[in-house]
Amino acid sequence: MTNLNVEDWQAILLTLKLAFASTLILLVIATPLAWWLSDAKHQTIKTAIQAIVALPLVLPPTVLGFYLLILLGPEGLIGQTLGQMGLPNMAFSFSGILLASVLYSLPFAVQPLQQAFEQLGRQPIEVAASLGAGPIDRFLTVILPMCKGGFIVAATLSFAHTLGEFGVILMLGGSIPGETKVLSILIYDHAEAMNYQGASQLSLGLLVFSFVVLVLVYRVRQQQYGQRK
Amino acid sequence: MSLRIKANWQRAQLNLQIDTNIPTSGITAIFGRSGCGKTSLLRLIAGIERVKNAEVLFNQQPWQIDSKFEPIERRRIGLVLQQPSLLPHLSVEDNLLYGYKRTPLAERRVHPELIINLLSLSHFLGSDVSTLSGGQQQRVVLGRALLTSPQLLLLDEPFSGLDNQSKAEILPFVREVVERTNIPVLLVTHDTREVEKLADHVVFMENGRLAPPQTIADALHQPFSPLFIGSECASIFVGILQKTDDFGRQKVSSTKNDGCYLWLSQIPTAAVYNTKHGFDSRVRILAKDVGIALAPIPDISIQNQLSATITDINHNENYVLLTLKLEDGQILHSEITAYSFSKLELTFGIKIVAMIKSLALD
Numbered sequence: 001m002t003n004l005n006v007e008d009w010q011a012i013l014l015t016l017k018l019a020f021a022s023t024l025i026l027l028v029i030a031t032p033l034a035w036w037l038s039d040a041k042h043q044t045i046k047t048a049i050q051a052i053v054a055l056p057l058v059l060p061p062t063v064l065g066f067y068l069l070i071l072l073g074p075e076g077l078i079g080q081t082l083g084q085m086g087l088p089n090m091a092f093s094f095s096g097i098l099l100a101s102v103l104y105s106l107p108f109a110v111q112p113l114q115q116a117f118e119q120l121g122r123q124p125i126e127v128a129a130s131l132g133a134g135p136i137d138r139f140l141t142v143i144l145p146m147c148k149g150g151f152i153v154a155a156t157l158s159f160a161h162t163l164g165e166f167g168v169i170l171m172l173g174g175s176i177p178g179e180t181k182v183l184s185i186l187i188y189d190h191a192e193a194m195n196y197q198g199a200s201q202l203s204l205g206l207l208v209f210s211f212v213v214l215v216l217v218y219r220v221r222q223q224q225y226g227q228r229k
Numbered sequence: 230m231s232l233r234i235k236a237n238w239q240r241a242q243l244n245l246q247i248d249t250n251i252p253t254s255g256i257t258a259i260f261g262r263s264g265c266g267k268t269s270l271l272r273l274i275a276g277i278e279r280v281k282n283a284e285v286l287f288n289q290q291p292w293q294i295d296s297k298f299e300p301i302e303r304r305r306i307g308l309v310l311q312q313p314s315l316l317p318h319l320s321v322e323d324n325l326l327y328g329y330k331r332t333p334l335a336e337r338r339v340h341p342e343l344i345i346n347l348l349s350l351s352h353f354l355g356s357d358v359s360t361l362s363g364g365q366q367q368r369v370v371l372g373r374a375l376l377t378s379p380q381l382l383l384l385d386e387p388f389s390g391l392d393n394q395s396k397a398e399i400l401p402f403v404r405e406v407v408e409r410t411n412i413p414v415l416l417v418t419h420d421t422r423e424v425e426k427l428a429d430h431v432v433f434m435e436n437g438r439l440a441p442p443q444t445i446a447d448a449l450h451q452p453f454s455p456l457f458i459g460s461e462c463a464s465i466f467v468g469i470l471q472k473t474d475d476f477g478r479q480k481v482s483s484t485k486n487d488g489c490y491l492w493l494s495q496i497p498t499a500a501v502y503n504t505k506h507g508f509d510s511r512v513r514i515l516a517k518d519v520g521i522a523l524a525p526i527p528d529i530s531i532q533n534q535l536s537a538t539i540t541d542i543n544h545n546e547n548y549v550l551l552t553l554k555l556e557d558g559q560i561l562h563s564e565i566t567a568y569s570f571s572k573l574e575l576t577f578g579i580k581i582v583a584m585i586k587s588l589a590l591d
Contacts, residue, residue: 082264123314126277129301130308131377141327160347 010188024100034113056104062084065171081194091175100168108157116150147218175206236283245437253413253428266437267417276301307374307382311485315358322354328377338378348372382414416422421460450560462516464562470510486557492532494587518589519563522582533585
């Protein structure tokens with residue numbers, strides 16, 4: 001039934017690689033950020049950071065992509081610095097679109113975690129500390145198991161959202177096969193080339209996958225809610 | 230052995246201004262109304278909050294001084310809060326052992342067998358935390374804290390969220406545990422009866438300030454002590470609980486004077502915190518339950534007739550509050566009507582007999 005060609009497989013693998021890598025990076029960045037936000041004493045700074053984190057939700061992806069292109073390009077601030085250090089340019093490369101997806105999906109990782117941490121409160125952490133658990137011990141034995149649902153939701157949403165990324169990558173990455181040509185770009189290319197059959201089987205695959213992911217997320221949320229009741 | 234605290238801490242509604250030494254032997258109650266800063270003080274001592282320029286020294290160990298700040302996990306403090314704080318993803322047993330496992334071998338003085346026995350926890354070990362009642366949960370929390378062999382146990386109104394039944398379940402354990410393990414306790418509370426039953430020392434707190442520590446006896450000797458605001462005036466009789474006799478009565482006799490004893494009817498629960506034979510017990514006696522006679526009366530149902538001397542007289546609108554000194558030196562308060570007071574021609578320094586119904590002591 002499926003007749004995916006080499007190009008299709010390449011795009012699928014690249015997309016999965018991008019999604020896994022950005023999810024991993026996002027969890028590492030979003031956890032401390034969400035923790036800080038869930039307990040921030042300084043309201044003004046907290047509000048500002050929250051707004052910045054949420055920006056990708058409202059900005060057209062092309063705007064984010066545009067600024068990244070400027071920053072990462074050979075003339076840009078980051079591009080120049082990297083160039084002086086003898087490192088390759090990030091625009092039109094996998095590392096460039098990885099950075100873009102991390103920024104683009106940041107709210108999808110931070111918000112569920114922040115919510116989970118706020119629900120957890122500080123008491124379990126204080127209690128664990130009084131029982132002799134240091135910071136890493138507390139994270140592994142209290143925060144992680146008690147906020148498991150938040151982490152699962154954050155990871156799946158980040159993963160799914162990265163799969164659906166299009167505008168940012170188009171602006172920043174162009175469409176270099178095996179480097180930046182992800183599924184959404186390939187679907188666009190297929191449709192442009194009137195290859196509707198190719199576009200349709202990839203689209204259907206993404207549709208089914210996204211649906212399954214969302215069902216899983218809502219089930220986890222339901223379970224969490226049920227447990228608290 | 231003492232806890233030195235110095236702080237000037239401005240919180241939203243409260244200015245905590247403290248410069249004091251709190252005794253760290255037995256149970257010390259920090260007593261005050263809601264909002265007086267008790268919980269803030271406890272968070273400062275525990276190191277949950279880092280208060281600028283504060284000083285906390287526990288038995289010469291610097292927990293916080295100048296730029297030095299020992300994090301809570303290194304202070305070795307047992308913490309029991311108002312809300313039972315069991316970790317819901319762990320079983321009762323895993324909760325109980327959470328701190329024990331993290332206590333270095335050399336510092337483990339309290340072991341699971343003792344705690345499981347003392348707090349009668351063996352039935353719950355395999356249970357899910359959520360199946361336990363509030364009182365049972367607090368017992369596990371207390372056991373978990375004790376199993377870290379803490380240098381200091383901090384109890385923040387641990388019984389105030391419990392109904393009377395659950396309170397009766399856990400209160401008797403606290404005193405016994407302290408006696409057996411020798412761990413000093415700071416008990417933050419606004420409950421007069423908890424202080425009367427448990428405390429060795431009491432520190433009154435008001436508007437973020439602490440009064441100098443007093444022994445429980447001294448605090449109870451003052452009929453207008455902050456302890457009795459909004460609560461009835463009472464005194465505590467300390468003695469050794471004897472075996473039940475054929476009539477179902479139990480005798481609590483003074484350690485200093487054999488002739489000085491109280492009869493309790495049946496099984497005392499609320500009034501006596503330690504119901505084990507041969508142990509120190511405290512009997513709470515309300516001032517209004519103590520009557521006065523000029524001489525012993527043999528033909529009367531009242532069995533408790535204790536010789537005493539009047540050491541203080543306070544006139545109030547409708548009643549007179551007498552302070553009585555028993556033969557063994559313990560103090561009793563008695564509330565009688567102005568009519569009886571003048572009819573008996575009571576004066577300072579005279580010898581009288583204090584009459585207390587046994588049933589009043591339940």
